[in-house]
Amino acid sequence: MTRDKHTIKFTKPIVSNADGLQLATPEIVAKYIAKRLKTDIIADLGCGIGGQVIFFAKECKNVYAVERNTEKLEYAKQNCKLYGVNNVEFIPGDALSEDVKARVSNADIIFSDPARPLAEKERTLENLEPPIIEILKMYSDITTRFAFHAPPQIAPERLAFDCEREYLSLNGQLNRLTLYFGALKKCERSAVVLPDEARLCSSDAPAIKTGALGEYVYEPEPSVVNAGLLNELAQTIAETGKEIFFYKGDERRILLTSSSLIESPFFKDSYSVVGKTGMDIAKIKEVLKKENAKNAVLRLDIKPEAYWEFRKALECGLQGSRTLHVFGFGNEVVVGEKVKR
Numbered sequence: 001m002t003r004d005k006h007t008i009k010f011t012k013p014i015v016s017n018a019d020g021l022q023l024a025t026p027e028i029v030a031k032y033i034a035k036r037l038k039t040d041i042i043a044d045l046g047c048g049i050g051g052q053v054i055f056f057a058k059e060c061k062n063v064y065a066v067e068r069n070t071e072k073l074e075y076a077k078q079n080c081k082l083y084g085v086n087n088v089e090f091i092p093g094d095a096l097s098e099d100v101k102a103r104v105s106n107a108d109i110i111f112s113d114p115a116r117p118l119a120e121k122e123r124t125l126e127n128l129e130p131p132i133i134e135i136l137k138m139y140s141d142i143t144t145r146f147a148f149h150a151p152p153q154i155a156p157e158r159l160a161f162d163c164e165r166e167y168l169s170l171n172g173q174l175n176r177l178t179l180y181f182g183a184l185k186k187c188e189r190s191a192v193v194l195p196d197e198a199r200l201c202s203s204d205a206p207a208i209k210t211g212a213l214g215e216y217v218y219e220p221e222p223s224v225v226n227a228g229l230l231n232e233l234a235q236t237i238a239e240t241g242k243e244i245f246f247y248k249g250d251e252r253r254i255l256l257t258s259s260s261l262i263e264s265p266f267f268k269d270s271y272s273v274v275g276k277t278g279m280d281i282a283k284i285k286e287v288l289k290k291e292n293a294k295n296a297v298l299r300l301d302i303k304p305e306a307y308w309e310f311r312k313a314l315e316c317g318l319q320g321s322r323t324l325h326v327f328g329f330g331n332e333v334v335v336g337e338k339v340k341r
Contacts, residue, residue: 033147040060044063045066053076057085065088065089067091101142112130114132149178166227167226168192188202198265200233206235210245215272248332274291285318293315293323294321
């Protein structure tokens, strides 16, 4: 198996260089994308080490795997063999060349996961290789069905396309943003949660109401937040006969709240509320001691270099057994205990 920071990337010992593995789509994500793009013939432009190609080959009749880096293309061949797929045509070359275009001219869908500079501070479309805009221009006479992975942190205003923007989170972490064009577009914005494969689509759902702090608080999945689908999330919960409210939010975190426990695949985590106080270390410690805490996980805006100093100050003298989470918004602190699923 091969792993990245958050999850097992592949269930078989794929071959790759360091950056090829770092940029490769995790197997569970590749399976989902392949199922959504199932068709007769698909072309993957800039296929890298073949992580996505493998699962296209399991869902589609034929796959074109295009890659200008011959070392990565060789890895893609070996990885496809490792996974037992043999319906892939490997094409060395530049995706923006007329020769490559001619060789994939019967493709139903054009897919690309463009490479991006790993050290780029602000994600942009201009630095992607191959560029999405150039692929759209060059291949638009072949098909109108395109799908691209784009940097999920990119500002929405930079995505001035008529497409569906699908944000995907995996194990509570934002993992992918995929743009779907033509008949592949199902709505304006969508959120997918893996491994559950739960999905939300943008709609005319009424605005989520703001409410007072209840017995429980919830962190929505990052895919839901980035897709701007809190209203749709609240509507799905209302359809079950329960009600959820927006409580607090800032650039880093959002908390929803309810008076009774609600289960949803669109929650990253759920917490029972055990206390509320001001942003004062002595008052926070009072709550922690009262609630028999041993550890305090900080969920507030604090400089990384100050995190452990603040946490040690809170935990000093605690002799309990519980791990509590401390959420901070301005001068307000909410203390909660994670609800085990």
